[in-house]
Amino acid sequence: MSSIPLTPEPIPAPFSGTAGVTPAFSPLYQQIKALILQSLQQGEWKPGEAIPSEMELAARFRVSQGTVRKAIDELSAENLVIRRQGKGTFVATHAEQQVQYRFLKLLPDSGDVRVEGPAQRRVLECRRVRASADVARGLAIRSGDAVMHAKRILSFGGVPTILEDIWLPGLAFKGLTAELLANYQGPTYAMFELEFGVRMVRAEEKIRAVLPAAEEAHLLQIPLDTPLLSVERIAYTYNDAPMELRRGLYRTDTHHYHNELS
Amino acid sequence: MSSIPLTPEPIPAPFSGTAGVTPAFSPLYQQIKALILQSLQQGEWKPGEAIPSEMELAARFRVSQGTVRKAIDELSAENLVIRRQGKGTFVATHAEQQVQYRFLKLLPDSGDVRVEGPAQRRVLECRRVRASADVARGLAIRSGDAVMHAKRILSFGGVPTILEDIWLPGLAFKGLTAELLANYQGPTYAMFELEFGVRMVRAEEKIRAVLPAAEEAHLLQIPLDTPLLSVERIAYTYNDAPMELRRGLYRTDTHHYHNELS
DNA sequence: CAGTGGTCTAGACCACTGG
DNA sequence: CAGTGGTCTAGACCACTGC
Numbered sequence: 001m002s003s004i005p006l007t008p009e010p011i012p013a014p015f016s017g018t019a020g021v022t023p024a025f026s027p028l029y030q031q032i033k034a035l036i037l038q039s040l041q042q043g044e045w046k047p048g049e050a051i052p053s054e055m056e057l058a059a060r061f062r063v064s065q066g067t068v069r070k071a072i073d074e075l076s077a078e079n080l081v082i083r084r085q086g087k088g089t090f091v092a093t094h095a096e097q098q099v100q101y102r103f104l105k106l107l108p109d110s111g112d113v114r115v116e117g118p119a120q121r122r123v124l125e126c127r128r129v130r131a132s133a134d135v136a137r138g139l140a141i142r143s144g145d146a147v148m149h150a151k152r153i154l155s156f157g158g159v160p161t162i163l164e165d166i167w168l169p170g171l172a173f174k175g176l177t178a179e180l181l182a183n184y185q186g187p188t189y190a191m192f193e194l195e196f197g198v199r200m201v202r203a204e205e206k207i208r209a210v211l212p213a214a215e216e217a218h219l220l221q222i223p224l225d226t227p228l229l230s231v232e233r234i235a236y237t238y239n240d241a242p243m244e245l246r247r248g249l250y251r252t253d254t255h256h257y258h259n260e261l262s
Numbered sequence: 263m264s265s266i267p268l269t270p271e272p273i274p275a276p277f278s279g280t281a282g283v284t285p286a287f288s289p290l291y292q293q294i295k296a297l298i299l300q301s302l303q304q305g306e307w308k309p310g311e312a313i314p315s316e317m318e319l320a321a322r323f324r325v326s327q328g329t330v331r332k333a334i335d336e337l338s339a340e341n342l343v344i345r346r347q348g349k350g351t352f353v354a355t356h357a358e359q360q361v362q363y364r365f366l367k368l369l370p371d372s373g374d375v376r377v378e379g380p381a382q383r384r385v386l387e388c389r390r391v392r393a394s395a396d397v398a399r400g401l402a403i404r405s406g407d408a409v410m411h412a413k414r415i416l417s418f419g420g421v422p423t424i425l426e427d428i429w430l431p432g433l434a435f436k437g438l439t440a441e442l443l444a445n446y447q448g449p450t451y452a453m454f455e456l457e458f459g460v461r462m463v464r465a466e467e468k469i470r471a472v473l474p475a476a477e478e479a480h481l482l483q484i485p486l487d488t489p490l491l492s493v494e495r496i497a498y499t500y501n502d503a504p505m506e507l508r509r510g511l512y513r514t515d516t517h518h519y520h521n522e523l524s
Numbered sequence: 525c526a527g528t529g530g531t532c533t534a535g536a537c538c539a540c541t542g543g
Numbered sequence: 544c545a546g547t548g549g550t551c552t553a554g555a556c557c558a559c560t561g562c
Contacts, residue, residue, distance in 0.1 A: 025558075027531060053547060064533045069548085077339075079524055085548045086540035103523050183371035202524040208514035209471035209489035227471035227489035233523075259521060261365050261495075262341050262464040287539075288549060315528060326552045331529085347529045348559035 010230035032061050033071035040080060040091060041238040051081060054089075080201060080238075092188050094189035094200070103203050103235070106250055107258045110155070119154040119162070119178055124219070126150040126178040128170060134169045137247035138234050146170030150181055153219060160220045161255060167245040172198055189235075198243055203235040206255065216249060229257055280501035294323050301344060302353060303500040306359055309355035309455050313343065316351075331402045342463060344501075356451035356462070363449055364466050365497070368424070368512055369520045381416040381424070386481070388412040388440040390432060397429045400496050400507035408432030412443055415481060425516060429507040434460055451497075465497040469519065478511055491519060 033236070045051045050061070057068045072089055075081045081088045094102060100118065106118050127150045136143040137142040148169045168176065173196055184191040192198045210230040217224045229254040237243045250257065293517055298319070307313045314322070319330045334351055337343045343453065344352045356364060370378050393412045398405040407434045409516040416424040430438065446453040454460045472492045479486045499505045514521065 026559095029531075055547085066534085070531085070541060071547095083548065084541085086542080086546080088541095088547060105521075107524070189556095202522070205521045205523065207469065207491065207519035207521065209491045209512075210514075211487070211489050225473070225487065227473050229469065229471045229491075250471075252472075257469035259367075259467045259469065260464070261367075261467065289538095291550075313529095317528085324536080328553085329551060332550085333531095345529065346560085348561080350528060350560095 026165040028063060029070040029074075031182065032057075032063060034076055035061065036071060036075060037080070040075075043197065045091050045201060046199065047091045049097060050088040050090050078201075092199075093193060094187045095193070099262070103200070105190070105258050106112045106162070106255045108255050109247045116156050119156055120152045120158070121182050122155070123153040123178040123182045124153065126176060126181060131167070135245055138232075138242065139169055140242050141169060148173045148176045150176070150178070152181060156255075159210075159251075159254070163216055163220055165247045170244060172196055172243065190246075199237055200235040200244060201237055203233050206232045210249070212249065220249065221249065221250060226251070226253070228252070231257070231258060263450070267371055290325060291329045291332040293327060294330060295336055295343065297323065298333060298337060299342070299500065302337075303320060305459065307353050309353045310358060310462060311351050312350040324500070340463075354461075356449045357455070357521060365462070365495070366454075367520050368517045370418070370517050378418050381418055383442045383444050384415045384417070385440040386413045386415065388438060388443060393429070397507055399431065400504065401431055402463075402504050403431060410435045410438045412438070412440070418517075421513075421516070423513045425478055425511040427509045431505060434458055452497070454506075461499060461507065462497040465495050465501055466495045470494075472511070474511065482511065482513060484513065488513070488515070490514070 039045065039051075051057075051172075054065050054072065057072075061068065071079065072083070076083050076089075079092055081090050084090065095222070101232045127149060128146055130144045131141060131147045133140065135145050135147060136145065140149065142146070146164075148168045150164075150166040150168075151162050152164050152166070173192075175195070176234045178193060180191060181188065184195075189200050192200065194209065208230045209227050212220065212222065212224065212226065212228055214224065216228075217226065220226075220228075229252050231246075231248040231250060232245040233244070234242050234249070235244040235246070265423050267508065278475040298313070301307065301313075313319075316330045316334065317329050319334075320327045323330065334343060334345070338345050338351075341354055344354050368395055375504070389411060391400065392406045393403060393409045395405050397409060398407060401409065402407070410428075410430045411430040412426075412430075414426050414428075415422050416426065435454075437457070441447065442453060442457060443450065446457075449460050457509075470492045471489050474482065474484065474486065474488065474490055476486065478490075479488065482488075482490075491510075491514050493510040493512060495508040495510070497508070
């Protein structure tokens with residue numbers, strides 16, 4: 001299948017440039033990691049596909065298998081690729097999810113996630129708008145730039161549980177529609193990969209307790225004095241570029257936000 | 263300093279027992295890791311101290327340095343030890359903290375953590391009680407068993423921000439006093455290490471949005487309709503034994519709970 | 525300068541997967 | 544059975560720390 005590497009690559013400059021203040025020593029495996037990352041970023045291998053075997057990469061980069069291994073170890077630790085013994089190493093994807101939703105940490109208070117099944121989605125809105133100052137700051141774009149804005153409700157077992165606003169860069173997500181958001185089977189982030197070629201790799205969240213505005217309470221069918229979790233998420237692609245701003249309001253009377261510390 | 267190992271250890275049984283259903287193959291480095299973990303657990307090396315060098319451990323366990331390395335790699339990834347190039351590998355501790363408070367994810371909305379400095383602590387209560395059903399479940403003990411219960415307020419810049427209830431197994435924390443809780447300089451978990459020999463290694467949190475009870479609102483000096491974050495934490499020692507149940511109420515008008523997803 | 529962790533190699537062998 | 548990732552070794556050398 002995978003042919004002999006087209007570019008035998010002239011061996012990455014062995015060590016460093018001795019310029020500047022810091023010698024900036026960079027180990028070989030880090031350089032290899034950066035090269036693999038670059039290939040991932042450029043889409044040389046698609047999400048779900050296998051990347052070349054360790055031996056192939058070792059030959060391509062003219063280093064030992066152990067060095068490639070250590071590079072892939074780190075990529076694997078960052079959830080960018082997935083190793084499968086006997087089969088190969090695969091580009092990570094939000095489809096074929098290990099745990100249904102990778103970035104959603106809201107769990108039902110009792111019982112398994114698998115019991116309640118996937119969320120029902122009701123899309124209230126999906127249109128092109130101009131970025132407010134807040135949204136622009138989150139997405140690292142300019143105020144007034146075009147962005148896609150969607151609003152939707154996620155329900156579990158028929159109970160509206162999450163009210164979400166999503167903002168995406170207008171350029172990359174031009175063709176986004178309410179139909180896509182509502183009808184795609186599987187995680188929304190998997191749809192982003194498939195339809196827009198954008199892979200979310202990590203995210204940061206700021207969590208607060210808030211009371212709903214009148215409209216929000218109405219949409220979630222709850223009293224005005226029900227405290228909610230406000231979860232503000234910024235999701236990043238490769239190279240730490242922010243590609244999504246999402247603000248969720250979570251009901252926490254039947255569910256809770258679960259976090260592991262170490 | 264460190265003498266020649268007293269117990270040259272008869273080499274851990276090379277592989278596995280072929281008994282039972284699963285062959286239960288366990289790689290050498292996992293066995294080494296388990297042995298090191300055991301030493302950590304038994305306090306052979308105290309928090310903050312250096313463990314033997316990789317070469318020493320390799321000799322002690324009769325394996326190559328690379329195998330010890332891989333074992334320590336995992337312990338390091340789990341924050342049980344800390345590597346320092348040129349110096350050695352050290353038992354992790356909540357003192358000499360890398361980030362002030364390791365398990366507290368509440369950050370001020372603007373500005374650095376270092377700006378606002380450490381929290382002021384006011385201890386409201388600290389006494390021996392019998393475990394309720396809830397507390398017993400969290401600590402994996404029996405209802406009615408003796409536990410220490412403390413209640414305190416953490417303030418930042420003079421503003422009461424966190425109201426905490428803490429429950430600890432009565433046996434291990436017999437000598438806990440309000441004075442200890444209030445006056446110890448540094449993280450409370452560091453005090454637990456020093457005074458009680460209990461090292462918290464990881465924790466799980468369940469987060470909800472709630473409204474304060476009258477007394478809670480009064481203690482935090484906030485209106486009754488101020489939504490708060492309820493953070494229920496169970497902290498574990500080695501061998502995944504729960505050793506602390508903590509319930510915090512966080513103000514989130516000036517601070518937010520910060521989380522990283524990947 | 526000696527001692528520590530960190531990198532890199534080359535080669536052998538093992539466990540798992542699929543045809 | 545061949546191919547993949549996973550383990551283990553032995554040895555060389557590098558970068559960092561402290562005396």
